[in-house]
Amino acid sequence: MFSTHLPSISWNKIQENITQISTQDVQAILSRSDNDSNNTLQDFLCLISPVAAAYLDEMAQLSQSLTQSRFGKNIQLYxxxxxxxxxxNICTYCGFSYTNKIPRKTLTDKEILQEFDVIKSYGFESILLVTGEHDKLVGIxxxxxxxxxxxxxxxxxxxxxxPLEQHEYAQLKEAGVFAVLVYQETYHKETYKNYHPKGKKSNFNxxxxxxxxxxNAxxxxxxxxxxxxxxxxxxxxxxxxxxxxxxxxTFWQTKYSVSFPRIRPHEGKFIANTHLTEKELLQLICAYRICFPDVELSLSSRERAGFRDIIFPLGITSMSAGSKTEPGGYSKSEALKxxxxxxxxxxxxxxNIIRAKQYEAVWKDWDAILV
Ligand code: SF4
Structure with missing residues (x-):
């Protein structure tokens, strides 16, 4: 379990290590000829450091070339x-948090099918089903x-x-689920509880x-x-x-994706503790691509259109598009986002923008028949 590894790594020590990265450290990584297989976690640390920001152009070029050689010029849309x-749960940063007085809604079968009709009419073949966390209303x-x-x-x-039990994930796989997304939100165990004071999500481990x-499922x-x-x-x-x-x-047969959600305005008063600029987000994406060449990197419509258009060719492999963040949002909704x-x-x-940049907008790249 990853939870047995975590206590041995000091947050403060990592923070300190990042400040000690030198320009020579960054240059050494970027000048390697075999930059598609031999990068380490220490390299990742170097590439996300403030010092590496000065090498963003070189990082972006390398990231783009690694992405094209592994994935081609394709962007999967979901x-x-x-x-x-x-x-x-109470999550201090989320509009769906338990104590927020918002209209609550769980879609019926009929409403689900109405949403599918609209989404399908846009051309999508890949869908991500999202819920809040409620044991009974949206249980297995x-x-x-x-x-x-x-x-x-x-x-x-x-x-x-x-988060579910292993046997429930096995049931979902059997039912045809391709991927499960679950974000830790923060690995800072001491402050995790401040952001998640109540509900099952407050259990960090x-x-x-x-x-x-x-x-395992x-x-x-x-x-x-x-x-x-x-x-x-x-x-x-x-x-x-x-x-x-x-x-x-540990699970070498499994595929992986990383997403980069930045905190956005929502119902409630949460103010982001730290701010990641667009340049820093690009630096982070490039660092992942250079150190994890085979991993899918996903960028959502939380980010502004102009920024997404510029950075998707530099390391991204999948993007959401035309997104609605409320239940019933595609067909009709009065619920809160x-x-x-x-x-x-x-x-x-x-x-159209993806195609204008000579990339393929991929609506479908997988089918159960391929397994
Ligand atoms: S568990 Fe998810 S949906 Fe519920 S309040 Fe937290 S972030 Fe929002």
Whole structure:
């Protein structure tokens, strides 16, 4: 379990190590000829350091070339679909938090199918089903039913829901789920409880061990990430990279993706603790690509359109498009959003931009028949 590794690594020590990186350290990594296989976690630390920011152009060029050689000029498009905004947790940064007085909604079968019709009409074949975390209202039976409905319409079904038990992940895999996304939010154990004071999510270790349970269940793909803006993004990202490295070694047959959610405005008063600039986000994406050449890197519509258009060719492999962040949002909704999207263009508009840059907008790249 990754939770047994974590206590041996000091947050403060990593923070200190980042300040000691020199320009020579960064130059040595970028001048290697075999930069597609031999990079280490220490290299990742160097590349996310403040010193490496001066080498962003070189990092972006290397990241772009590694991405094209591994993935071609392809961007996979997916649609997140919120099934429910019910949640038993208090997360201080989230619009769905238990104590927020918002209209709550869990989609019925009929409403789910209405959403599918609209999403499908845009051309999507890959869907990400999202819920808040509620044991009873969106428990395993609800999820299995939603997945069964989704499988009739989409070739690739992924989920981002409450952490579950291993046997439940096995059931979801059997039902046709391709990938499970679960974000640790922050690896800073001491402050984690401040952001998650109530509910099952306040159990740091249970969440941390979730990718192990997903891997043990044999899921095809696991997505991880941190919520950028809670704690020092460099240290949190280093821990996330360590987690990824551990998972790749432990569950070597599984595919992985990393996402980069930055805190966005929402219902409530949360102010980000730290701010990650767009340049720093690009630096982070390039560092992942250079050190983890085979990992899928995903950029959501939380980011503004102009920024997404510039950086997707520099390391990204999948993007959401035309996203709605409320249950029923594609067909109709009066419920509240989890967060504001920044890129409000339609899926077709995003696909057109991708093609204009001589990239392929990929609506479908996987089918159960291929397994
Ligand atoms: S982040 Fe997730 S668990 Fe936390 S309040 Fe929002 S929906 Fe619930």
């Amino acid at each position: 649609a997140p679909m919120y099934l429910s905004n019910e949640c038993q 039976d609800y999820l299995l039913n939603a997945v069964a409905l989704a499988k009739q319409h989409f070739s690739q079904v992924s989920i981002e829901v409450q 249970y969440r941390l061990e979730t990718p192990d349970r997903i891997g 044999g899921m095809y793909k696991i997505g991880i990430g941190v919520l950028l803006g809670l704690e020092d993004w460099r240290v949190d990202s280093y821990f996330n990279a360590m987690h990824l490295d551990y998972l790749q070694r 989890q967060f504001e999207v920044n890129d409000e263009r339609s899926a077709q508009e995003v696909a």
